[in-house]
């Protein structure tokens with residue numbers, strides 16, 4: 001052992017305490033406490049990673065600093081905070097084999113071959129997203145075709161709609177499926193295809209995710225998020241295993257995205273897990289419980305007050321009776337949890353609002369009850385949000401992805417309370433924006449663009465969909481920073497660059513106040529800083545990003 005060398009290395013690694021840093025020559029933009037855009041051209045960061053001051057252009061300030069960084073005139077925004085995302089799922093989706101857009105069985109086989117070669121240590125190969133409807137022969141792939149590429153380990157490839165999987169022979173062997181196996185009721189087996197209820201025959205054999213794999217998924221997710229300028233997440237539907245991965249990352253200093261966590265109701269109940277204080281320098285906190293009131297609009301699982309226009313024999317289904325739902329949220333609130341409830345349909349939203357109204361009688365409005373999505377509301381219910389202190393946590397890109405489907409499901413006369421961001425704001429209720437990644441991309445810029453235009457990234461439809469529900473850029477940015485911080489009880493630490501708050505910020509390639517909506521959607525993040533330290537840089541990540549695309 002060469003002790004002197006080790007000591008030298010240790011000294012270099014534990015570099016002296018950070019000194020005050022002045023980042024100047026930036027085009028700083030944020031939303032002030034008054035809701036108006038605030039401009040600044042300098043940012044002074046303390047050695048604790050917190051903001052000392054931001055200085056407006058022309059402001060003469062006599063401040064001392066030890067280090068100066070030239071921002072090169074680039075635009076600087078506070079780090080964006082996604083009010084609703086699924087962190088581990090993002091990593092899972094990014095690390096699994098992506099088959100979205102495959103053009104033929106041969107294309108699928110080629111992607112499978114490349115993935116298998118690049119991931120020799122993956123025990124099972126899991127893929128997602130193929131759709132034979134896009135192929136010339138519109139024929140399902142077979143086990144024999146997968147066997148021609150991978151025989152040394154099981155392969156399970158899910159169709160884009162999630163209803164069917166195709167597997168190779170190794171997967172069937174591992175699951176104990178033979179030619180004699182009969183599909184269960186509601187299922188079908190055909191040349192390696194396992195449809196609906198037959199999927200369980202295979203999926204039961206897929207090994208549980210190990211800690212190492214989950215750590216890798218979390219690391220991958222953080223990398224993706226930082227690359228999109230997302231420095232904080234209201235992390236939804238966190239399982240106990242996810243939470244433990246968050247803790248391991250925090251323990252070993254690998255937590256660069258702040259995770260404000262909402263545990264699944266089942267895991268929160270089973271573990272007798274209670275809310276935690278902020279951990280790891282405000283990078284992690286368990287604050288709430290995530291509950292479901294209904295399903296989704298696409299699969300007609302959203303619970304509506306009136307029947308579906310395109311299927312008049314159903315109005316969807318509630319997950320809980322009123323009494324059951326009330327008991328669930330009462331129990332969570334009594335244990336000190338904030339409650340976040342997924343509600344899509346107008347009947348579900350009305351049930352949740354009524355539940356929160358009752359809770360507010362007992363707890364007041366300071367518990368910040370959240371409705372996740374708040375997609376389809378009966379306009380008469382929207383004014384009930386603010387008095388009960390209910391936050392609408394909404395996802396602008398759901399509107400652009402769903403509008404045609406929503407028109408079919410709801411007909412023309414029920415859209416007044418659909419994705420009604422401006423009506424929510426006008427009612428006096430708090431609004432928080434996010435994406436629901438990985439359902440949508442975690443990139444916040446298409447969301448900010450949709451928020452101000454009610455148009456998708458291609459500018460469709462012309463004039464915007466129900467344009468009266470557009471919000472201004474400052475309202476959109478506020479919902480994506482101050483609003484999402486407030487929704488997670490974090491506005492005293494993040495969401496704006498103010499003295500005493502964390503210096504979480506991003507440098508981007510254009511000024512969002514000077515470009516049109518479509519250009520805003522294409523904004524690229526150049527650097528991401530958390531607690532006054534650069535944690536991501538486009539130049540350094542370019543190669544990795546290319547590979548991940």
Ligand SMILES: [Zn+2]
Pocket residue numbers: 084085086236436
């Ligand atoms: Zn979600």
